[in-house]
Amino acid sequence: xxxxxxxxxxxxxxxxxxxxxxxxxxxxxxxxxxxxxxxxxxxxxxxxxxxxxxxxxxxxxxxxxxxxxxxxxxxxxxxxxxxxxxxxxxxxxxxxxxxxxxxxxxxxxxxxx
Numbered sequence: 001x002x003x004x005x006x007x008x009x010x011x012x013x014x015x016x017x018x019x020x021x022x023x024x025x026x027x028x029x030x031x032x033x034x035x036x037x038x039x040x041x042x043x044x045x046x047x048x049x050x051x052x053x054x055x056x057x058x059x060x061x062x063x064x065x066x067x068x069x070x071x072x073x074x075x076x077x078x079x080x081x082x083x084x085x086x087x088x089x090x091x092x093x094x095x096x097x098x099x100x101x102x103x104x105x106x107x108x109x110x111x112x113x
Contacts, residue, residue: 021079025072035075042068 003011028036037045043057046064049071050057057064 018076021076022072025075026068035071 025035026037027039030036030038030040041054042061042064043054046052046057046067047054049067
């Protein structure tokens, strides 16, 4: 069955944004409180996050994976909101600058005539 436009867009989003950010979050160099778990085993990540022994997480892999996924989604959401805010600010600033330039050019034109 053919994929819908939404399914195709979701696959493109997952491949271009989710996958690279997930790799960065899980495999990137360890940085205090930012994630970037440097490729550590899941049970070690969960042990650090929860304060529970890694041996507990070794026998509760599904729950551990869920904790990591929840933390990744939170981290990814924060990154997306920051990117959205920066983009919106840049668009707004460009619109204001362009409007001011148009007004200034119109005034110059009016003064010449």
